Amino acid sequence: MxxxxxxxxGLAIGGTALAGLVFSGALNRSVVSRTVETPLTAExxxxxxxxxxxxxxxxDCYACHTARGGAPWAGGMPFETPxxxxxxxxxxxxxxxxxxxxxxxxxxxLRDGIAPGGRHLYxxxxxxxxRGMTEGDVDALFAYMTTRTPMPVGNAKNGLAFPFDQRxxxxxxxxxxxxxxxxxxNPERSELWNRGRYVTEALGHCGECHTPRDxxxxxxxxxxxTGAVIEGLEAPDITPAGLTHMGFSAASLATFMxxxxxxxxxxxxxxxxxxxxxxxxxxxxDLLAMAAYFFDRDALTDEAPAVLPExxxxxxxxxxRAQATYAGLCAGCHGAMGEGIPHxxxxxxxxxxxxxxxxxxxxxxxxxxxxxxxxxxxERMEAMPSFAADLDDAAMADLTNWMRAEWGGQAPTVQTRDxxxxxxxxxxxxxxxx
Amino acid sequence: xxxxxxxQTLSLTVNSKPVxxxxxxxxxxxxxxxxxxxxxGARMGCGQGICxxxxxxxxxxxxxxxxxRTCITGAHWFEGKTVRTVEGHARQNADGSLTLSPxxxxxxxxxxxxxxxxxxxxxxxxxxxxxxxRAAPVPREAVERVVSEALDPHIxxxxxxxxxxxxxxxxxxxxxxxxxx
Ligand code: FES
Ligand code: FES
Numbered sequence: 001m002x003x004x005x006x007x008x009x010g011l012a013i014g015g016t017a018l019a020g021l022v023f024s025g026a027l028n029r030s031v032v033s034r035t036v037e038t039p040l041t042a043e044x045x046x047x048x049x050x051x052x053x054x055x056x057x058x059x060d061c062y063a064c065h066t067a068r069g070g071a072p073w074a075g076g077m078p079f080e081t082p083x084x085x086x087x088x089x090x091x092x093x094x095x096x097x098x099x100x101x102x103x104x105x106x107x108x109x110l111r112d113g114i115a116p117g118g119r120h121l122y123x124x125x126x127x128x129x130x131r132g133m134t135e136g137d138v139d140a141l142f143a144y145m146t147t148r149t150p151m152p153v154g155n156a157k158n159g160l161a162f163p164f165d166q167r168x169x170x171x172x173x174x175x176x177x178x179x180x181x182x183x184x185x186n187p188e189r190s191e192l193w194n195r196g197r198y199v200t201e202a203l204g205h206c207g208e209c210h211t212p213r214d215x216x217x218x219x220x221x222x223x224x225x226t227g228a229v230i231e232g233l234e235a236p237d238i239t240p241a242g243l244t245h246m247g248f249s250a251a252s253l254a255t256f257m258x259x260x261x262x263x264x265x266x267x268x269x270x271x272x273x274x275x276x277x278x279x280x281x282x283x284x285x286d287l288l289a290m291a292a293y294f295f296d297r298d299a300l301t302d303e304a305p306a307v308l309p310e311x312x313x314x315x316x317x318x319x320x321r322a323q324a325t326y327a328g329l330c331a332g333c334h335g336a337m338g339e340g341i342p343h344x345x346x347x348x349x350x351x352x353x354x355x356x357x358x359x360x361x362x363x364x365x366x367x368x369x370x371x372x373x374x375x376x377x378x379e380r381m382e383a384m385p386s387f388a389a390d391l392d393d394a395a396m397a398d399l400t401n402w403m404r405a406e407w408g409g410q411a412p413t414v415q416t417r418d419x420x421x422x423x424x425x426x427x428x429x430x431x432x433x434x
Numbered sequence: 435x436x437x438x439x440x441x442q443t444l445s446l447t448v449n450s451k452p453v454x455x456x457x458x459x460x461x462x463x464x465x466x467x468x469x470x471x472x473x474x475g476a477r478m479g480c481g482q483g484i485c486x487x488x489x490x491x492x493x494x495x496x497x498x499x500x501x502x503r504t505c506i507t508g509a510h511w512f513e514g515k516t517v518r519t520v521e522g523h524a525r526q527n528a529d530g531s532l533t534l535s536p537x538x539x540x541x542x543x544x545x546x547x548x549x550x551x552x553x554x555x556x557x558x559x560x561x562x563x564x565x566x567x568r569a570a571p572v573p574r575e576a577v578e579r580v581v582s583e584a585l586d587p588h589i590x591x592x593x594x595x596x597x598x599x600x601x602x603x604x605x606x607x608x609x610x611x612x613x614x615x
Contacts, residue, residue, distance in 0.1 A: 327460060328511025333483060336460055344482050382482055389500070 052144025060278035074153035084160035094150035120170035132202030177218030196293025309409025322402030354408030449522030466509035475520035520554035544601035548592035
């Protein structure tokens with residue numbers, strides 16, 4: 001709450017000071033070139049659309065712009081931000097969506113964050129990342145989006161408090177947070193690394209979740225990809241050190257992104273949606289390029305298979321209580337030795353969720369459960385029940401500490417208050433054990 | 435965690451009878467019911483926590499009864515608990531005859547089950563629902579929803595869903611005290 005008030009005050013003061021500049025137009029720094037003023041021909045659109053489908057997958061447009069159970073591309077997906085609820089908009093080519101937008105207008109929305117009529121987009125739309133997209137990819141995406149079925153679905157009203165409902169304040173936000181120029185390829189690095197950076201930063205916008213934000217909710221680029229909390233859950237550290245700590249290698253990371261499953265476990269929570277709607281549809285070459293970039297390598301070489309972490313010591317009483325819980329509630333599916341059951345439940349031995357800095361993702365999965373998830377090639381994992389009614393905070397802390405130590409090699413530092421904090425985010429349904 | 439099952443005394447109450455015996459660690463509740471107690475009503479369907487054919491009722495004083503899947507829950511998790519399996523619902527009369535529980539009777543009258551494999555789970559689910567409604571009645575309009583929610587996790591391969599649902603809904607509506615005015 002204190003952060004929120006500070007942010008509120010900061011933005012209000014900063015916003016007022018910058019208002020003059022905003023209205024003078026001094027802050028509009030477009031990266032869109034004049035060439036896109038020329039419309040694309042019908043033939044060009046037809047030829048570019050298939051490439052646009054790949055760009056849309058890599059940029060993960062669908063996951064946000066389609067409400068679960070809603071019409072494709074028609075928006076409506078709600079996002080909780082510290083400033084209130086924002087809804088993704090209709091981006092199908094209907095009157096309510098991007099119907100009638102010119103090529104140049106589409107470019108400006110995507111790369112400058114400004115829709116036709118000068119309306120500023122909220123930065124929940126990752127235009128700060130898309131700013132780095134090439135003209136060719138934006139054209140392809142435009143071609144793909146304008147050839148989707150128009151969906152006549154109105155846009156949901158946003159629930160933002162003053163002054164965040166004032167879109168002009170976003171010009172000030174952009175002044176602070178929108179890079180003036182975009183990253184050029186680094187000639188000192190390989191083509192693989194540069195492609196990986198482009199796919200990761202500009203298209204995949206991984207940093208939007210995995211990079212911490214400052215008071216204005218701008219990305220702290222000095223801490224890029226070191227992990228952040230988003231909608232109450234930890235998006236882990238995915239720097240080379242963070243990934244290695246979770247047990248990933250470049251090859252297993254590419255496998256994880258392409259299939260949602262690897263020896264490190266299954267993609268869960270928001271990352272499942274990322275895999276489901278985006279990365280599983282990407283070319284293997286791009287996944288490998290991303291993996292190379294994440295591990296900061298110019299080339300990928302054969303790797304030795306990952307070594308499981310050595311168990312960390314745990315107090316005997318904690319271990320005894322945790323083992324009783326594990327045998328009673330977990331071993332039925334995850335195996336007495338944490339080995340899991342193929343196609344049913346993931347192995348816990350070496351599971352990345354036991355190795356992240358914060359235990360919150362693991363605790364949340366155990367307390368709230370997880371829905372059944374399907375992965376490419378008919379692979380699936382069954383639903384995980386909710387154990388909120390079975391395990392109190394102390395029992396959950398014991399279980400978390402023991403599992404993290406035994407199978408994740410982490411020091412047992414989880415406190416009951418860490419569990420309580422996660423429990424506070426559960427719905428009444430979870431708490432009742434239904 | 436040891437790979438060799440070590441016996442450990444397990445004491446609990448099953449169908450109103452106290453039970454206490456050594457049981458190897460790592461045995462599931464379903465195996466225990468079937469192999470140690472001869473109670474085979476809690477069925478093995480998927481063995482993975484999906485079908486709910488294996489559920490039993492856990493009744494703890496001061497708490498609402500709950501449904502627990504025995505296939506994925508260790509026997510020792512039930513230490514000290516009070517459990518009702520499908521064998522514990524009907525009442526045995528002095529002459530040896532049985533009086534079915536209201537839920538069982540409703541299923542028979544409604545032709546709800548066919549092969550009967552899933553039925554123990556449905557009996558458990560419906561009974562838990564009725565006990566919970568007794569503690570916290572719901573408005574009439576909510577009955578369809580709460581019945582759906584209670585039966586939803588249960589899979590019936592013979593697809594008797596509509597008849598199960600109708601039987602439970604009608605029983606809820608006909609039983610005094612489960613629905614607010
Ligand atoms: S047998 Fe237990 S849920 Fe299917
Ligand atoms: S009655 Fe046959 S499975 Fe349900």
